[in-house]
Amino acid sequence: MIQLGVHGVTKAFGKTHVLRGIDLTVERGQIAALLGPSGCGKTTLLRIIAGFESPDAGTVTLAGREVVAEPPERRRVGIVPQEGALFPHRTVAGNVGFGLPRAGRADRVAAMLALVGLDGFQDRMPAELSGGQRQRVALARALAPEPELVLLDEPFNALDRALRGSVRDDVRDALQRVGATAVLVTHDQEEALSVADVVAVMRDGRIPQAGPPLEVYESPVDLEVAAFVGETVVLDAEIDDGMVTCPLGRLPARAVRDTGARSGRVALRPEQIVLDGDGAALSGRVERVEYFGHDAVVTVAVEDLSTRIRSRSYGHVRHRPGDRVGITVTGEPLFYPSER
Numbered sequence: 274m275i276q277l278g279v280h281g282v283t284k285a286f287g288k289t290h291v292l293r294g295i296d297l298t299v300e301r302g303q304i305a306a307l308l309g310p311s312g313c314g315k316t317t318l319l320r321i322i323a324g325f326e327s328p329d330a331g332t333v334t335l336a337g338r339e340v341v342a343e344p345p346e347r348r349r350v351g352i353v354p355q356e357g358a359l360f361p362h363r364t365v366a367g368n369v370g371f372g373l374p375r376a377g378r379a380d381r382v383a384a385m386l387a388l389v390g391l392d393g394f395q396d397r398m399p400a401e402l403s404g405g406q407r408q409r410v411a412l413a414r415a416l417a418p419e420p421e422l423v424l425l426d427e428p429f430n431a432l433d434r435a436l437r438g439s440v441r442d443d444v445r446d447a448l449q450r451v452g453a454t455a456v457l458v459t460h461d462q463e464e465a466l467s468v469a470d471v472v473a474v475m476r477d478g479r480i481p482q483a484g485p486p487l488e489v490y491e492s493p494v495d496l497e498v499a500a501f502v503g504e505t506v507v508l509d510a511e512i513d514d515g516m517v518t519c520p521l522g523r524l525p526a527r528a529v530r531d532t533g534a535r536s537g538r539v540a541l542r543p544e545q546i547v548l549d550g551d552g553a554a555l556s557g558r559v560e561r562v563e564y565f566g567h568d569a570v571v572t573v574a575v576e577d578l579s580t581r582i583r584s585r586s587y588g589h590v591r592h593r594p595g596d597r598v599g600i601t602v603t604g605e606p607l608f609y610p611s612e613r
């Protein structure tokens with residue numbers, strides 16, 4: 274069942290066209306991530322869904338009900354803003370219970386705090402909480418009135434990297450446990466891919482692709498989406514009979530669409546590039562090794578090729594700058610034909 278439906282939404286501020294025809298559907302109980310670079314219109318779309326802004330055209334439905342004419346307080350949308358924005362002079366219980374009916378309020382507050390792992394924090398003041406705890410209280414406050422939809426606007430931005438991962442997991446678990454439908458705004462692809470059931474990539478006021486994380490990562494509709502959801506190695510290529518010829522050799526490829534053009538480009542993920550595998554058609558020299566702990570990325574320069582080839586590997590990295598390495602490909606590159 275569709276819980277949130279956004280259809281044909283446009284919005285301009287003066288001459289700036291911020292949203293140019295947005296379509297987005299989120300099923301009940303799903304978490305959708307709106308992933309896009311700064312300024313692409315994510316917050317504007319969130320504000321239209323919440324009712325703080327009206328679209329110039331288009332419709333927004335919540336649980337099947339058209340809400341564009343409804344004021345924010347009638348929409349039953351819970352919001353987790355950037356940096357939590359708790360009421361500083363209210364206790365945690367005062368924040369979470371704000372606006373709830375008196376009858377049953379204390380029980381509801383206790384249940385919500387238990388849900389976000391903050392049992393017994395009722396009497397603390399916001400200033401006595403860590404950043405991660407504040408975000409969890411903000412989520413408890415958003416969920417307390419049983420909203421039809423929860424909107425989270427870059428909720429993990431203020432947290433340091435180590436904390437982000439764990440707070441993110443806690444928030445996702447809490448949302449899933451109560452079966453909430455949520456839209457999370459983020460510019461962080463790792464966050465979108467790891468948290469969401471549906472990733473909607475936003476660019477220039479449009480959503481060129483929305484789908485499950487795996488689909489968006491493995492079958493991006495164009496090279497820009499490919500580059501936005503992860504790293505890519507892009508090379509000129511010619512296709513015939515399902516095989517591409519590119520600087521990495523002749524490879525079986527998947528054509529993303531058919532424009533009739535035989536020339537175009539292939540896109541590979543660095544984890545598809547294997548160094549010193551069997552049967553390398555090409556070799557190059559290691560320029561740089563970036564070690565991240567769980568994995569490493571090796572940048573290889575190939576003679577007569579302006580593009581650097583980047584290879585991601587897991588486990589022990591034995592390559593050093595200056596080493597000569599063979600380059601092979603695993604899996605199928607994606608082929609994007611030129612427009613005709």
Ligand code: ATP
Pocket residue numbers: 286289291309310311312313314315316317318460
């Ligand atoms: P960020 O990730 O940086 O928050 P965003 O994707 O959320 O960016 P928006 O905040 O929706 O982007 O803004 C999109 C564009 O609309 C920006 O160019 C912004 O300057 C413009 N904009 C937003 N609100 C208004 C407004 N009330 N009046 C005029 N321009 C606005």
